[in-house]
Amino acid sequence: MMNRLKYFLGCLIFSFFCLVLAAQNLPAGDNLSALGKLVGDKDAIVVADPGGRIIYEKNAGKKLIPASTLKLLTSLAALHYLGPEYRFATEFYMDKDSNLKVKGYGDPLLLSEVLIEISKTLGSRVKHINDLVLDDSYFKPATIPGVTSSLEPYDSPNGALCANFNTVNFDILKGKPVSAEPQTPLLPFALKKINKSSIKAGRILLSSEQNENTLYAGHLLSHFLEKEGIKPKGKIIVGPVRQETDRLILKYLSPFSIEDIISRLLLHSNNFIANQIVLAISAKISGQPGTLDKGVLAISDFAVNNLKIDDLTIVEGSGISRENRISAKSFLKILAAFEPHLDLMKHNGNEYYKTGTLSGISTRAGYIKGRDGRLYKFIIMTNSNGNYAEKISRKLCGLIE
Numbered sequence: 001m002m003n004r005l006k007y008f009l010g011c012l013i014f015s016f017f018c019l020v021l022a023a024q025n026l027p028a029g030d031n032l033s034a035l036g037k038l039v040g041d042k043d044a045i046v047v048a049d050p051g052g053r054i055i056y057e058k059n060a061g062k063k064l065i066p067a068s069t070l071k072l073l074t075s076l077a078a079l080h081y082l083g084p085e086y087r088f089a090t091e092f093y094m095d096k097d098s099n100l101k102v103k104g105y106g107d108p109l110l111l112s113e114v115l116i117e118i119s120k121t122l123g124s125r126v127k128h129i130n131d132l133v134l135d136d137s138y139f140k141p142a143t144i145p146g147v148t149s150s151l152e153p154y155d156s157p158n159g160a161l162c163a164n165f166n167t168v169n170f171d172i173l174k175g176k177p178v179s180a181e182p183q184t185p186l187l188p189f190a191l192k193k194i195n196k197s198s199i200k201a202g203r204i205l206l207s208s209e210q211n212e213n214t215l216y217a218g219h220l221l222s223h224f225l226e227k228e229g230i231k232p233k234g235k236i237i238v239g240p241v242r243q244e245t246d247r248l249i250l251k252y253l254s255p256f257s258i259e260d261i262i263s264r265l266l267l268h269s270n271n272f273i274a275n276q277i278v279l280a281i282s283a284k285i286s287g288q289p290g291t292l293d294k295g296v297l298a299i300s301d302f303a304v305n306n307l308k309i310d311d312l313t314i315v316e317g318s319g320i321s322r323e324n325r326i327s328a329k330s331f332l333k334i335l336a337a338f339e340p341h342l343d344l345m346k347h348n349g350n351e352y353y354k355t356g357t358l359s360g361i362s363t364r365a366g367y368i369k370g371r372d373g374r375l376y377k378f379i380i381m382t383n384s385n386g387n388y389a390e391k392i393s394r395k396l397c398g399l400i401e
Contacts, residue, residue: 044328050374060329067356070319087253093246103135104161108276123228131234140289146321157208163217274318364389
């Protein structure tokens with residue numbers, strides 16, 4: 001009698017579980033098992049229903065490498081510490097010797113188009129310039145774990161005064177390098193770098209060695225100032241602004257809000273932007289100079305105190321380092337907090353997502369919209385060679401649709 005009662009109760013519980021899954025547009029039984037078969041011992045997956053209940057998991061507590069999905073945490077920290085109304089600034093001063101001084105505050109979107117607009121404004125306020133002095137002291141030079149000395153854009157160095165992500169986009173026309181962007185001239189300063197490299201076309205980065213990246217920003221600004229009829233007569237050098245004696249003539253606020261910046265960060269998975277944000281957070285809450293260590297500590301504190309994550313290891317904010325670690329179960333808390341901002345993410349069909357890729361690592365995190373319009377959160381972390389998160393997410397999307 002007791003055995004029949006246990007059997008009856010077991011069937012009842014199983015039937016209830018199947019009905020719940022059906023109501024959530026997720027099948028029971030073999031289909032979910034098939035999903036699990038795609039997740040190896042060094043991988044993890046967690047899926048949560050619109051109410052936040054975990055409806056499928058495997059290796060959920062295992063700390064794995066998140067790669068660029070970590071940018072979602074960095075984005076949340078930016079919204080928390082800097083605030084949605086925050087605008088990056090760049091200041092311009094004149095000293096008593098008619099030197100124009102530029103103080104950078106880490107604007108990650110100081111692009112050619114922005115420098116053109118700045119030059120036009122300065123053209124109405126300045127008539128004569130001797131030296132062009134560049135102050136990049138707001139950030140302490142940072143060595144980002146995972147970044148190498150390659151010339152690839154994803155290894156671009158960070159700094160307080162940088163233009164065009166510290167990269168130059170070029171092409172080859174009739175055997176000679178030419179700018180691949182009409183708004184950006186191919187300056188002699190950059191041409192020397194191109195001619196010394198083995199890169200045939202594409203983006204080449206400016207390194208932090210001998211202030212190369214900061215000086216490039218100065219040369220680009222000088223070019224646009226000359227277009228406005230103001231040619232610096234002296235040198236382009238790195239040096240300090242002395243706010244007690246130098247006269248502020250322009251404080252330029254970026255046209256891009258933090259949400260604009262996050263949108264570009266996630267769309268292009270830009271490592272440079274991510275760690276500019278980390279350094280900016282550090283400088284704002286701890287004072288200048290901003291440092292990587294203080295910025296990482298602030299993000300770690302945010303994860304612990306605001307998101308209640310207790311298993312995060314973070315050494316930088318872009319996900320390029322293999323030292324970063326978090327469990328899929330904890331990453332679900334990041335997704336829960338980011339949900340109001342999901343429109344800033346890439347989306348395809350019913351999926352909003354952020355991917356991450358390193359050698360042998362493939363991750364994917366985001367939201368899948370069910371037929372009822374509600375959102376299912378998921379995090380897939382594959383740290384097995386050749387096991388791709390996209391393949392698993394396609395299967396998951398098919399189960400939820």
